[in-house]
Amino acid sequence: MSFDFDALLEGVAWESTPLSDRRTWPRSLQTVLALLRKSQRPQYLVWGPDYRFFYNEAFLPVIGIKHPAGFGMPMPDVWPEVWEDIEPLVSSTIRDGVSHYYEDMPFVLQRNGYDELTYFSFSYTPVQDDEGKVAGLMCVLSERTRELLAQANRRSELERLRRLFRQAPGFMCVTEGASHAYALVNTAYEQLVGHSDSEVIGRNVSEVLPEVEDQGYIALLDNVFSQGESFVGRAMPVRLQRNAGAAETYYVDFVHQPIFDEDGGVWGVFTQGSDVTERVLAEAELRSTGHALQEANERKDQFLAVLGHELRNPLAPIHNAAHVLRHLVGDNASALKCVDVITRQVQQMSSLVEDLVDIARISHGLLTLKRERMDLNLVMREAVEQVRPKASERGHDVRSMAMDVPAYVVGDRHRVRQAITNLLSNAIRYTPRGGVIEVEIAQCGEDIRVDVSDNGEGIAPELMPNLFEQFAQEKRSADRGGGLGVGLPLVKALMDAHGGRIQVVSEGRGKGSRFSLLFPTDRTDAQ
Template sequence: MQSDAQAFLDNGGAMGTRIAAHDWAGHPLGPIEGWPPALRTALGIALGTSFPTFVTWTDNLYMFFNDAYRPVLGAKADWALGRPLREVWSEAWPAVGAIVEQALAGESCFFENFPVTLERNGYPEQTWFTFSYSPVRDERGAVSGLVCLVVEDTAKVLALARHKQAEERLALSLEASGNIGTWSYDADTGATFVDERFARLFQVDAALASAGTDLERFTSMIHGDDRARVVAAIAAAIRDESLYDIEYRIPQLCGKDAWVNARGKVFTDPATGRRRFAGVAVDISARKEAEQARAESERKFRSIANVIPQLVWSATADGVNDYLNHRWQEYTGVPDTAARGAGWHAAVHPDDLPALLDAWQRSLADGSAFQVEHRLRHHADGFRWVLNRALPVRDEAGAITRWMGTLTDVHDHKRAAEDLKAAARRKDEFLAMLAHELRNPLAPISNAAQLLSLAPNDAARVRQSSDVITRQVRHMTNLVDDLLDVSRVTRGLVELDRQEVDMKTVVASAVEQARPLVEARRHALELHVAPAPAWVVGDRTRLVQIVANILNNAAKYTPPGGRIVLAVDTPGDEVRIDVTDNGIGIGANLLPHVFELFTQAERTPDRSQGGLGLGLALVHSLVQLHGGRVEARSEGRDRGSQFTVTLPRTAAPARAVVASADPPAVTSAARAILVVDDNVDAANSLAQVLQSYGHDTRTAAGPGAALAAAAERWPDVFILDIGLPGMDGCELAGHLRALPGARPALFLALTGYGQPHDRQRSRSAGFQHHFVKPVDLPALAGLLAGLA
């Protein structure tokens, strides 16, 4: 609630509130209660008006203003209250100072569209104002201040200037064009005015047309088929003040039709405020003739494009798609109208779209041919690979007028090529693994042979060497047998000894074969055998091989201490064997290929699973020979896997004795040298050979044992197998060097991997020498003998 002395501020809006809240104690005018009545009255009137208004008081011209005046002040509005007018408008004072002095002398004055340069927003700005200054007198009749009402005309003055410039440019353009006429319809009087060019199009007397005539005189001369449409468009444009843009024909005396494009809109004259409907008319007869010729060519092109097998597209010179043939919708299921512009982006595989758009932009930039392979949505087959090609179409001057392109389905070809590459890669990986697997047993065999030649009379050593050779030869024999088995089966050379076979006894035999590996890896094996007879017709030996291979596979690819479940069931007229494990699982990319030759899960250098990866390929072929099927399932990495063999069931023979439903369950020198190899025979035989040369040799079967042995007594030489379980030899070398008390030592790599990249990797890990199994003992002995 304002005091009586401040009542004049009650209706003053935001500025009234601001004046009331301002601290006037330190101002030359003092507190509001002491302000003279004439000032309060003038401020009350100024604050209550909606016109931009300011009041000054005393010779110093202290400034007050209302809310409507704040936009005029711009950024100055925040600090101008109570400041001298000369200070607030210092940049304008040279222009308005004399006018202010005239008002202070008691003379009112008025100016219209007054130009002045202001800096109200931090930069010089040309402005125009209409304003009046009036003196304000105190109780004695003396002029003590002045009041100024202001209207800013800047926008109006600039609009008039632009309008004038536009009219001048339009006049010049029309004069230069030769085929563009102007017209104007006065909405208040109904008179229509046209220039000479427009009159010529309508075959009307130019003098009469420029003097003004009825609009109907012109509309009556429009082609009868177009007239009603034009009259309706004119009425709508005037009524709605919308854009008028229409094409129509005007019959000519020569018997032809002239085509006209008329454009216009309703304008309000910025000076008079009168409304007029005005625009231009362009003779487009030549363009229409050219369009008709192009339309004939376009029809021919589309007829051809719609019968070829490719998807055909075209784009404007700036790369906007404007045409797709019928094959587009047939292929993608997306209407061609929805794919124009950038709509086709949605049909491209999102992973391929960025690279495709980058290539397209490069072709647009330099005019080079466009060629990209990418995936495109197919209405019934997900995404398929296509070859997208386009060439620029150029005019006689060499400028690009548009782009023409095709999309060719190359999905089957690309997949075939990828399958060939994958098969070649798997073959190469298989051959490398085969070489490795064959070298591994050769190493202990070679070492044992060396021992036999060095100590032929040592019975214990001869017996030990013989055992090593026997075990390793057996391992090599198994590898060769697998290779020969696969070769015979895939070439159709295997003949099955078919007879009635009880699959329960087959499972029991397979379990016994797999028992050593299952127990060695501490797996729990659960057997679930249905009580119903499970007889099939087949080769018992091969059936045992099928189940044993799957069990061994589960044992290999399940980490130690895992769980394997073998179940036999007889649904319908089939016998089904399920082997389920909680092992490393099968990746989605590998799952479709697990039964193919040369296919194995990804291997790390430790090769902890071993083998050549032939087992499942052999299983698949043998199951097919028995008229059955085998399937693999897995939910992914570390989610385990399940293999299911299904065979046709037959009736049990009359002589058959039903086998036990529960097969036997599986319960679960002198240089100090450290030889580290998970193949115990290889490690021990090499250590014994080196001992025979006089070296102090110890062995370790894994990385943990090697670290413990090195910490207990640091050797002069480390001979490390690269393919160690858990931590490969390259990593182990780094951990050994990091042990407390580690000293310089010779690090020798001993491995079945001998490719150039394998040697490079061992060098990078700090090995001074790289030996391939079986080791060249004379070379190794010579190296050790030559150590300083």
Template sequence: MQEDSSRPDPADPARELMFLSGGGDMGAMMRAHDWSRSPLGHPRAWPQALRTVVGLILNSKLPMFVAWGPELGFLYNDSYSEVLGDKHPAALGGRFHDIWSEIWPDVGPLIERALRGEATFADRLYLVMNRHGYDEPTWFTFTYSPVRDENGEIAGMYCACVEVTDQVLAEKYRNEENERLRGLFAQAPGIMAVLRGPEHVFELTNQSYMQLVGHRQVVGKCVREALPEIVGQGFFELLDRVYASGEPFVGNALPVRLQREPDGPLEERYIDFVYQPIRDETGQVTGIFVEGSDVTARKVVEDELRAANRQKDQFLAMLAHELRNPLAPIMTAAQLLKLGRLDARSVAGASEIIVRQAAHMTDLVNDLLDVSRVTRGLVTLDKETLDLNVIVAAAVEQVRPLIDMRRHALTLQLSGRPAHVTGDRTRLVQVISNILNNAAKYTAPGGHVVLAVTVAGDRVTVAVRDDGVGIAPDVLPYIFDLFTQAERTPDRSQGGLGIGLALVKSLVALHGGTVHAHSDGLGRGSEFSICLPCAAQARPRAAGTTGAADGVQDNGNLRVLVVDDNTDAAQMLAALLEVQGHAVSVEYDAHGALARARDEHPDVLLLDIGLPDMDGYELARRLRAQPENAGATLVALTGYGQGQDRAEAQQAGFDHYLVKPADLNEVNEVLAQAEARR
């Protein structure tokens, strides 16, 4: 038989290693490798089954290796050399256990199963490998399969693997990022929700959204089922329009009525929000992202600010009206006096008009100052034990002229026994006279006013009832608010700045009491009641008469120096004092006053505080430093009347402090004291 020349010659070494040809870098390395120390021996002695497997893996682009023989000699291809890292090329022909000792506890059991004939598959197995000089987490997907020799016996195992570390880490990062975003979504301060499909099914909501709608189950439900109470409020229609058109919608401070508690009432909230369409990869709208904020608190504040601005504008209009009213007759009377053609009776009438209207303006300004001081906590009460019956009598005396002028029938119902309270006499008279004055003003002429004092337990109550125009129900809750004036007459002809009742409430509160208003409506009268705690025990101070006679007092002949940069004010005060028989000089600045005081040695100096060259406090200190004026009576006459102003005046050396426009009785009392000292 002729020999087949196409078969390799067993005697040819090159032909014996033909199965390693075409194996890339690893094939070349295997051909050139020193196999003397390998448990596999030289490739020429490898069994055919091993040769076949090695030829297969060398020509594969998938990372592969085969471990053969009792010591599992290790052979691999080019792709697997990248998996080995720095273990390559030393790993070629080495023992599997020695090469991957760090992961042997993880893969050893799988290898044993393969050597027993059981193929295994591992998906994304976590392995800590040391292939670059340090431990690193890795993940692999691979199969371990048994390899049999020519006799059918299992002689080794084969592996095809893919490193998925990058994919696992990327997926892990994505998951962590998604969880972080979910956490941010859930904890975001704004309301957020994701709706899917044309029925707007809730897919996600955050805590703020659930706080807005009330904690109920909404995820998985369409909005019409989850929030049935907003039917007819326009929100469902907006969602449908955004889904159909793909155009976002922005709403600002829109009201929504929600049933936030089971079986609870509808609550109105205000929200800023955006309905933003969600699109898929083809551009089709698949859902709506809802984002916004509950701005109810902001809306309430804005409404309150707008209301406050309206009240401010109304107050300024009322202030202008109230100041113009007395100014008109004052100007007219002054012009008549200037003409000098009036007889004595007409002069007296014009003067009375000026005095009366100026007093009215003074009352307005004093009310404003009182409100300012009370609201800033600058009012100090001079408390003593008082009988409220006596206080009521004093208040009635003040309001009696108005009551008589309007021909009202006033009925007093006093307690019949002492009604002791602890308070400031002046302030309590002011409170009760204010309430009584309102009753007289807002009751038609010939009406009825009842003032009652009752003592019950540890409380004393003063109630003022009238049959006047009454108070509208929508005004009643705000009747004690600052600058609130009930329009109880169509033309508001009674006037007022809307601060009197606010002042009453504040002063009563300072006394530890309360004040209430009641009315059955317009045309049905009203009742105001003041409730104060009874005094712990009666410790009345000796009562003295207050208020001087309205006529001019004769305080003798004093030397008086008036210092005021307001020429008209200085000259009019000087004229008034001269009429009473005093010798009066006038200066309009501090330096002139110092010179005149040094020459004339006045008994009394009436000093304005706001002088152009130095303030009145410094002037007082310099006057006190002059020996000839050290004992003079210094009187501060100023438009400032706060507690700190009075304290500063006392420190500067003033004996008395009068607030402009000073009452003539107060000036006369000061002069009388100066006369007594002389």
């Protein structure tokens, strides 16, 4: 933006103004204009009965787009947006010859074509003409807009930070000096200690919370302040006497952080943390409950072991009695049918008892395996023959598909057959009458896989996560009855003991299921 003071003076038709021809201007006006021209500070001169407005080059940022049209014009025409505010000041200075000084006064200017809030510090000094009468005023000003807006922004930011500090979910406080006088506390801290900020600000921690001194908390503050090192506390107990009531124990996570001044000295301590009382008490209750559950589980295992052995004792005589009874009844069809029922139920009870005993052994780490090399094809056939009578009772079609070559694995033959038999028994139980059950052995990478599939009830998705937990079982139907819920956990434990895996796939209720046992292949022959 160009500025030529002489050209600006020449550009005004002074003859048509109250100031008249420039050649007749008083020496005092010419002198003041010369000073105005040379000044490096923003200044303007108001002169004459209609308040003609003169300014220097340093004033250009203030006048903005009103330059150059505003030079030499009446001040009310140059600044109509603020004239109502400043007219009393201008008139008082010129009329009464009174000087004025104002700091940080706000004005809404239109110097850039739009309303703009600005701030100025300025002085009005009356200027006399050659006859000693006040004919105008000189204004020296300093724009403070940027500084004051920055201060306002800082205040706003500080207030925002103060609100965040107050509203923070964790407790926070700031203490000053070696006596640890409270400088700031937030709402969470007030709630923890039972005192409002008005009750603590300016007072020492030991004065507000005397009960914590014997608990070592003042000593912690002393050490952080003197050593300049942070302290972190986890779930530390503190007894607080809030609202003049009985002292209560709380648990807190917190950190004491030293606050350093510009010279590197410790000025105070910033404390922040969380009240974790509920968590600590819940964890303690959980540990107590866990111990109780562990003890109950141990008692359950002991009970199962005793129960299994106790149930074994009457089953053997019952089985022997049924055998003798079969010979005594002769050809009596009704009696033979009863004997068959007794025999089947004894066999079923024996199988359940053996499962209970095995679960107890596994729980106590007492399960031993008699490892040998075996052909899974043969073990699978033995398992199928073992369950075939039960399958025939329910009208199931049991199909088995062996490998064309021996399927060698190493394991306990009885336990491997037990695992396959349990899966087959489950398939028989959970498949409606007249179903199809398939057992297939196949090579699967480095493993040999035994698949037991059925077209039965399937497994609901919500049961999958707990399928191999002890005593986890669906509701029984009157048709199929039910077991004790130990079959699948036993199978999984047996597979773990053999270094194998068990997998299950079911698309949901009514879609059947497929259980797969994967055994590591024994490749002794390949070597």
